Amino acid sequence: MAEDLPQDLLRPQDTSKDSGVSSEGQLSNPTGESVALQSNQNSQASITQNNQNNKKYDLGVLFVHGIGFQNPGDTFRAIYPSIKNEFESNEDYKYKEVVLSNNGVPEIEAKITYDGQVKDVFFCESNWHGPSAAFKSEPVCKILKRWVSNLQAILWLIYFICLRISHARFFGFVFSASLVFLFLFLRNKIQEIYPNFYNTxxxxxxxxxxxxxxxxxxxxxxxxxxxxxxxxxxxxxxxxGYQPVDSRKKILGRKILHLFVYGLTIFSFIVTPKTFEIFIFCLFFIGVGCLIYAIFSSASIAELWNQIAESADFVRTGDDFQYIQSLERDIEKLDRRCNKIIVIAHSMGEYLSYNSIRKSMKNFGGKEVQLISIGGGLGLVSLVGDLRLSNKQNKFSGSKSAFLSLGAATQAFILAAGSIFSWCGLAFDIYRVNPTLIGNDSWGSLLHGKLTNPNFPFETEDWKFNIFIHIALLLFLNAIGIYVEKIGGIKMIGSSNFKFFRYSHLWDPVGNSVGFYYGRSAEQTITPNGMIGHAIRTYYTDKYSGSSGTISNKDIYMPKRTVQHIASTVYGNSLLLPxxxxxxxxxxxxxxxxxxxxxxxxxxxxxxxxxxxxxxxxxxxxxxxxxxxxxxxxxxxxxxxxxxxxxxxxxxxxxxxxxxxxxxxxxxxxxxxxxxxxxxxxxxxxx
Incomplete structure (x- = not known):
């Protein structure tokens, strides 16, 4: 869940062309005259600061990062420029900003004008993990100990993947039926060509x-x-008006590399199929082995595991810990200064923000609070937390947790395997009905006769018994799956003033892995992006930054959607949010x-x-x-x-x-x- 944040800084002069704000924090009046904030006038600066602290904004927007070791200001610089650019490029809005600083961390006071109405919006960030960690080399014994303890992650992975498979109920059945029918259509031809398939x-x-x-x-x-x-x-x-930041030569170079890899793969498959299969098999295991070694051996990855473990322990103990306490303080500051609140959280930030809001919701006095997550990890961390147990001293028990993780992974595997078996079996039963439906056979022969070629696993000669078993097993497994999802579901915030929106692209392994876990507590949306990734830059990209990627649809969707959220919330107009x-x-x-x-x-x-x-x-x-x-x-x-x-x-x-x-x-x-x-x-x- 660690994000790869842009390194370019939000420069003080990067303000709206309409705002009249200079790099020294000057705000121009309508006649073009400016009032400079003199740094040597301590008394005036103190009064200005007090006025800013007491100011009541119409809306406060808080950016929350995920796991990692971001420096203060990194998250703000990764998200805010895209939002600003979207406001400026939309003719429906007039956008003016004043760049502030909180101990070197940028904050923004913005005036947004829409339909003749002016609203004040305050943008800031929360850096919940504190100072960046210093990674030191570790002794071999400590690395081996962490390897043993982190082997549970493999069980967690099995648990997550199998729960996801068993949850794909309608799609799983439809796609299984298509594959079964396609296989049965081509079965005889496959048996015919297979003996010559490896012929050179x-x-x-x-x-x-x-x-x-x-x-x-x-x-x-x-x-x-x-x-x-x-x-x-x-x-x-x-x-x-968005322009690609990649050069034509770089784009052409990537395409040539892709064509070379694809061409080599196709050539190997056609000319030397055995070599091709061995190469793919070895490449897979070498890649997985290197990934496991990097995850379990790296000291920086170990610190990320510690962040996950500490956050997941909130599910086990319910006790406050430093991350949630830090985020709660930042939300409370925003609460005192703003009439409405929007929290934009990435990855682990979704988990921490949701729990912070759930604990503090009663203190907001009916204030509208909105959580917008990108690649959120609330579901994953909550599932991990459910698999952590305590000993008699109410401390974390590694042995009990490992045993529970093994049981959960086994249960999820049985659910997934049983669902696939039921889907394919039911599809096979439907295929058996086709001769009767097209008139080549009678219903009496199907219902009372014996199947001439029962070749599906555990299939009997009685069609009625087969379809009864497959349907009964499917209903039983679905009931268990729904029960598991319900009892392990997220504790919902029971307030009409809270709105929860989740955004994740299709290839986000964190944000789009356990969407079923949220139930109806959040409105979930898939965003455009065709590449595997999880970092903030897969959702927000500043079109003026020195990003290494091309500006495309995925760089526009979330900034545009975020602007719609901000505008509809601050103006109280739901029509501004399609x-x-x-x-x-x-x-x-x-x-x-x-x-x-x-x-x-x-x-x-x-x-x-x-x-x-x-x-x-x-x-x-x-x-x-x-x-x-x-x-x-x-x-x-x-x-x-x-x-x-x-x-x-x-x-x-x-x-x-x-x-x-x-x-x-x-x-x-x-x-x-x-x-x-x-x-x-x-x-x-x-x-």
Missing amino acids: TGTGINIRFNLLIDVVILILPFIIFQFVWELVLRRWVSLQ KKSKPVLHNLIGIISWIVSSYVSIKMMEIDYKLVVVLLPLFGGFNYIILSALLWIWHVGDVFQRYPNFFNSQKILCRIGTGLFWLAICTGVNICVDGIILLAINSILNI
Whole structure:
């Protein structure tokens, strides 16, 4: 959860072009005259400071970092510039700021004007871990001891991953059904080509080359989708005035490197498949081994483990500790100076902020408090805390915790494995019904006859018994999974004045790993980002900074969304924060699109319409992913559109028109995806 913060400083002269604020803290009046704050006038500075301390702001925004050893001001410099740039680039707002300093840490007083109303907003940060740690070399015995104690992390990883798998109930079943139907469609052909697959002569090379082409055809919809998405977003980014900070040579160099790696991989697969498999196998274990060694042996990583352990102990003991106490003090200072509060927290900061707010909510006197997390670690740290036990002296017990972690990992593994078995078994049972549904067999033969080829694990000759076992097992495991999630869920803040928003991109291993753990306590949203990462820079990037990455959609979404949160909160106008589309509408559009596209594909390819009962499950997993992506784009488009009031103020007919538009888009894309899948299947069958 450690973030990689930018090193460039927030320079005093980096103020709004409209603000009239100079590098010396001067604030210009409307006539252009300035009043300088003279550093040698101690009495005047003291009065000014007292007035600032007693000032009541309309809104206070607090930035909270995650685990790591950030210096004071690092978190502020990593987040605030993007927010400032977004305010300045939006014509609906006028933004003026005054740069202050609190023991060298930047703070901002901002005046935001919207629709003729001026609001005062105060930006600051909380540095909860204190001074940066000094890492020293450790003796071997201490490293080995930490290795033994940290082996529990492997059990935690199994626990998290398996809980995530078992929680993917609808998607897990749909995707399992697609894979089962695809395998059964191609089973005979796979058995036919497998003996020659490793042949190094022309026959084997031809088989591997054709299989590679067919796999590319199968994933072609996702490649096209990614390409179109990046193309559209790059165009939109350029229209918004954002410029890439990478040079063309650097971008070209990365593309050449990627092409070389992909080309070498494809060549090895086609020419020397055995070598290719051995290379991949060794590369995986070498990579995992190096990662484990780095995590367990590094002194700096050990300090990060200590931060996680101390935070997780709050779940075990309920006692206050320095991190939460530090954050509580910062929130209380903001409470005394501001009418409303927004806390923007990253990683571990979400965990600490949530618990600090939960403890202090009764002291806010009905004040509106909002928590906006990016890549939040509340779920993960809470789960780790639930797996830490105390001994009789109420101190942490390593042996009891290890035993509990082993039991939890075993339980989660059984849930995940049992769910996968039930999903695949039920899909196999549905496949058995197809001959009856298309009229090639009778219901009596299916219900009372014996299966001629029972080859699924533990499958009997009685179809009724098989489907009963699979459904009963699936319901039982789902009930256990829901129970585990409920009893281990996050303690909700029972106040209508508290709002909780979670943002994480798809490839954030912390923020997007245990979203199911939050239940309905937070509104969760996936943000644009196509790369694995967790640092703050995967959410906020200052377009004027010397960042090494290219300004793209992921650098714009969170700043724009944060500005919408700030504006809607400080002005009390919910229309300034575009809401996520209703899940019921999304589900309805998805189901209709899925069915209609299957029928259209069958008509276009002149396939017997009865085969729709076969093709619907076959297309289901691929269609589900594409539909989810398209409907997610709908939400992202609502955030990216320039006029925030438009979509929220639509009339009924406009909303219906928007829904029909997206229904047409989803159906058209699904038809293309279904056609590509059938093309790939036909190509494999003709090898």
